[in-house]
Amino acid sequence: MEIEVGPASAHGGVAMEILGKAPLAVLEEEDSSAGLVSDELGERVQHRGQHRRRGPPFCHERYYMLIVIGEIATEHQLQSARDHIEQGIRSWDISLSSCDLPQELQLFVTRHSAHFSEEVRGQRTLHHCSDVLETVVLVNPSEDAVTSEVWDLIYDSAAHKLLVLSGQSGDQGSDLLLQSGAFSFKNVSEIFADPGVGDLLARAAPEHRATLTVSCRGEGCWNFLGRQQHFQDLFKYRLNPEPALPKMDGVTDFTEYLSETVDVPSTFDLLEPPTSGGFLKLSKPCCYIFPGGRGTLHCLQ
Numbered sequence: 001m002e003i004e005v006g007p008a009s010a011h012g013g014v015a016m017e018i019l020g021k022a023p024l025a026v027l028e029e030e031d032s033s034a035g036l037v038s039d040e041l042g043e044r045v046q047h048r049g050q051h052r053r054r055g056p057p058f059c060h061e062r063y064y065m066l067i068v069i070g071e072i073a074t075e076h077q078l079q080s081a082r083d084h085i086e087q088g089i090r091s092w093d094i095s096l097s098s099c100d101l102p103q104e105l106q107l108f109v110t111r112h113s114a115h116f117s118e119e120v121r122g123q124r125t126l127h128h129c130s131d132v133l134e135t136v137v138l139v140n141p142s143e144d145a146v147t148s149e150v151w152d153l154i155y156d157s158a159a160h161k162l163l164v165l166s167g168q169s170g171d172q173g174s175d176l177l178l179q180s181g182a183f184s185f186k187n188v189s190e191i192f193a194d195p196g197v198g199d200l201l202a203r204a205a206p207e208h209r210a211t212l213t214v215s216c217r218g219e220g221c222w223n224f225l226g227r228q229q230h231f232q233d234l235f236k237y238r239l240n241p242e243p244a245l246p247k248m249d250g251v252t253d254f255t256e257y258l259s260e261t262v263d264v265p266s267t268f269d270l271l272e273p274p275t276s277g278g279f280l281k282l283s284k285p286c287c288y289i290f291p292g293g294r295g296t297l298h299c300l301q
Contacts, residue, residue: 057203058159058210063099063133065089066153068146068183070167070176072262081166082259088164088215089251093244099160102250104133109257120145122179122263134158139261143181151191155200158210161235165216174220185221192231206233213238 067085072078094101108128112135117123123145126137134156136149153161168177175184212235214222219239226237245251 057157057205057208059157060159061098061132062156062158063094063160063162064153064156064158065092065133065135065162065164066149067135067137067164067258068141068149068166068176069137069139069258069262070165070183071140071179072167072264075264077168078259078262078264081262082255084166084215084217085164085258086251086255087243088162088166089255090243090245090247091215091238091241092160092162092213093211093238093241094160096245099132101133101245102248104130104135105250105254108135109254117142117145120179124261125149126258126261137258137261139258140179140263143178143183143187146176146178146183147187147191150188154191154212159208161210161212163212163214165214167217169217174216174218174222176216185225188225189228192228200234209234209236211236211238213241215240 067088069081069085072081089101092101107130108126112126112128115125115127117125120142122140123142124139125141125145126135126139128135136152138145138149141149150163153163165176165183169175170177170182170184175182214225214237216222216239222239225231226239231237
């Protein structure tokens with residue numbers, strides 16, 4: 001496997017590119033103070049080692065895709081999440097002549113960077129940015145990490161934005177369950193309640209609105225987002241639309257690759273450790289196997 005060292009990230013870690021499909025091999029220390037972006041809107045800022053322009057006017061030649069994979073406990077949930085991600089990508093009504101999605105996703109698979117959190121167990125961020133498409137994938141993230149990345153998605157100058165929330169859903173059917181807490185419509189509402197959004201709206205021309213497509217489990221309160229006037233002034237909102245793109249091998253390969261980055265816990269990992277283990281001191285649940293009469297076995301926990 002060939003690894004190319006890139007520029008240092010904004011958090012002071014080492015950014016690296018993975019060339020070729022291989023196990024994730026990049027480690028970056030997460031900034032404990034990471035949270036909502038506080039940079040002045042519209043200025044060029046340092047972000048993942050690149051200078052970026054934020055806010056309007058939106059660029060209709062640029063695309064931004066954020067995929068969040070919440071807590072996954074079983075192989076069945078993983079397969080369901082993979083299918084939902086593919087459906088969410090196909091619901092993105094974009095021109096393939098302007099954004100060659102299969103080719104862009106293949107570039108992601110072969111050249112993305114991977115950052116692991118030392119503070120949030122199992123959290124990783126996969127990222128790739130070309131001249132056309134920026135793709136960010138959050139795997140098993142915390143609520144703060146999702147909120148921060150959604151903030152970046154909204155404030156980015158790309159005019160075509162896609163948010164896919166995949167994984168287990170809460171009782172309302174629209175909240176994405178995370179390893180601690182959940183991400184819901186309320187989190188996005190809090191982003192738009194930030195005073196900085198007023199500055200963003202002041203610079204946005206109604207005739208040059210961006211398009212935000214959201215794909216999630218059920219609709220729940222996400223419908224209310226599109227009814228807010230200040231949101232309508234900024235975005236054309238599409239919630240769980242029908243597939244607009246055909247099935248493509250590049251998209252299927254991409255979702256298959258993402259599923260390989262998700263760690264599904266074993267049955268023993270999900271069980272509570274025993275409080276006592278008899279004369280054998282064990283740290284995990286197990287079975288005692290003793291030979292019984294006539295060669296039979298009896299299992300005790």
